[in-house]
Amino acid sequence: MPPATGLSRRVGRLNCVLPDLRGLDRHRRNDPGGCDHINPRTLFVGGNDMKRLVTLVSVASFLFVASVCGDTLTVLHLNDTHAHLLPYGPKDAEGVGMFGGMARVATLIGMNKMSEPNVLLLHAGDISVGDFMFQKYLSIPELEIMKQLGYDAFTLGNHEFDLYPSTLKYELSTAGFPGSGFPVLCANLDYSADPEMGVFIKPYVIKEFGGTKVGIFGLTTDFANSGSNPQPDVILPPLSVAQAWIDTLRVGHGCNVVILLSHLGTPTDQAVAASTAGLDVIVGGHTHTQLDQPITIGNTLIVQAGEFGHYVGKLHLFVDGGVITGHDFQLMTVDNNVPAEPTTAGMLAMLAAGVEADTLFGPVFSHPVAQAAIDLDKDFGQGLVMDNPMGNMIADAFRQATATDIVFQPQGFINQQIWAGPQVGDDIFQTVPYGFDQTTRLGFKLATFETDGMSIIAGLEFSVYNLPYLEDFFMQVSNFTYAYNSSAAPGSRVDYGSITIGGSPLNPFGTYTVTVPDGVVPFLTQIPGFSVNNLTITDQFMYTVVRDFMAAHSPVAYYRQGKVLDLAAITDPMAGVEALVQMVSMDQLNGSITKAKVAEILTRDFGIVAKHIEGGRDVAAGAKLHGTAQYVKAQMRLGLIGDMAGQTLLYVMNRVAGSLAPANHMAQEPSPSSESALIPAVFELAQNFPNPFNPSTAINFTLPSAMPVSLEIYNVLGQRVKTLVDATMAAGSHVAQWDGTDQYGGAVSTGVYFYRLVAGDQTATKKMMLLK
Structure with missing residues (x-):
């Protein structure tokens, strides 16, 4: 591979130039240090390893190409590299990351270009944000490397707009675009208010290989309009323009093959494929999806290569004859078995040394600051438990720093996991890299504010509204629990009775202090009815808070804890019991159940419940759940089950008991002869029926024992409308009717209302709608 001479010429300049991100004043700042912090030899391997890779790539390519005739087109593609220029992930004995690294990527691309026919090299967007390399140099080094590797096209990702179009234009012009660059695509970008952007961005490019004419157009997610900062540019809805661009290429320009270079995400890619004609391939990005084989929708192939350069x-x-008659696909792993291309590795070592020489950063690549005892994954949960170790650790770090009642950390603000072993500053920054403070070059700060319980309910409904298609706003939490049902109608997914703060039920009319990243605040203020009071932007950065928390708690070990539950996983009583068994294992692993014998007894008891259910003995199953609930409470009092874990187990047991037959939601009191068999095992407030309603609705609730009960109706302003029940009631199932009138008998207006049940020391709240 030829030396990266263009990149070499610019390294010195990159070490001392960065723009003002809004005004683009190209001020310069002296680089106080040299390039002696990083040893280039730790970044690449050469000699026999390179020869071995050349041989393997060449043989594999020959075997494939020899098996076909006609024109063979080879599409190499990456996406969502996010400034991961250096290797990352678990470290080898020399402290070098085992995954990715642009010097290793350069080797794979170079070898494939030498051995493969008709190579197209494509990037599906988001080279920006994710590493200290970006905080120091922006995306200029990656653009330079991409030029040297001979990219054929690059589609803009949403994060390319995070620092405004002015910064994007600066990056492109500094890297020699459009003159010496490659095509940068976005066919759904309206830059009519920003004509200069049209110098750099094109809708499509056409390539010819022998008798095959290939048209490539780019589309970017319109989520960027609200989730990033493209203004004054506007990203148009991709589905509204896709077919027109396909027709332009296939009909207008006579292209045999049409490729969409997409930064839309796999679900939207599938929607585009299903709703268009004449589209052959979608090379995707945005959702960081690792597709081991293409998804086929009609005649369209969809591919995506994970994240951070771990795969090509x-x-x-x-x-044949202008028609695609077959395909073959593989994800090539980029790891420490791939030797680094020496010239690229050398340039990256110089850039890394420039970062470390900057007093704003220091030795963030070479000096360990913390230890992780285990891998801390950030994967969105599956099944019942939806919190994850990274979310739990980050949220707890924030709460330790601010001491608020609650922390909300969006899933989309967690970029990467932590792997077991020593952690340098860059490992930690890669987990929370979003934002850009021009003074410190760090990311978002922490913000604190006050809000009320009703706002929290509205915020939670917003956060789960678009699941499973959009996970970015899903909330990881500290000192807080909640449950929702992703299969329920959006807007009515959260079980308000599940919400606890510090172990106490949410008071819809109480006031709470909250911590979030400051980049979240603009989204919260857009939620109808969400109140943000006494907002303070602290001087604490996400990165430094997480770094210091990990250093203080090393070696760090965090687990799933059951703070957030998706009730869609409990499709029937048996599924609920299986989930309970899994929760016991989880709680034993995370230390919430401190004695193995307790976990053994719970697992045995839930096995007995399962056998009762299988045998159709639901009354016996309910009775066993009731007894097991008493055991859980006793172990909580002894400190052998943590409070949060115990409450969560009781909550799920309550859900399972409520799904057993005979139903616990009865419209009348049981007869004396059957009362003992039908007394419910646990407290529950049911959803009113019908809902929406007019003119009246029934509210069912169950009590495990006699106790004082209050059932009240509130409006969305938190004003009490009517008290339906205020009395001591017996154990069993009860029903209250509301006829849509207030305390004085006057009819209330159409709208959303809340009903709140307080029974002894237990509280539950649910939402209903009156439609006239």
């Missing part, structure tokens, strides 16, 4: 996708298309 390779798609062979066999074209």
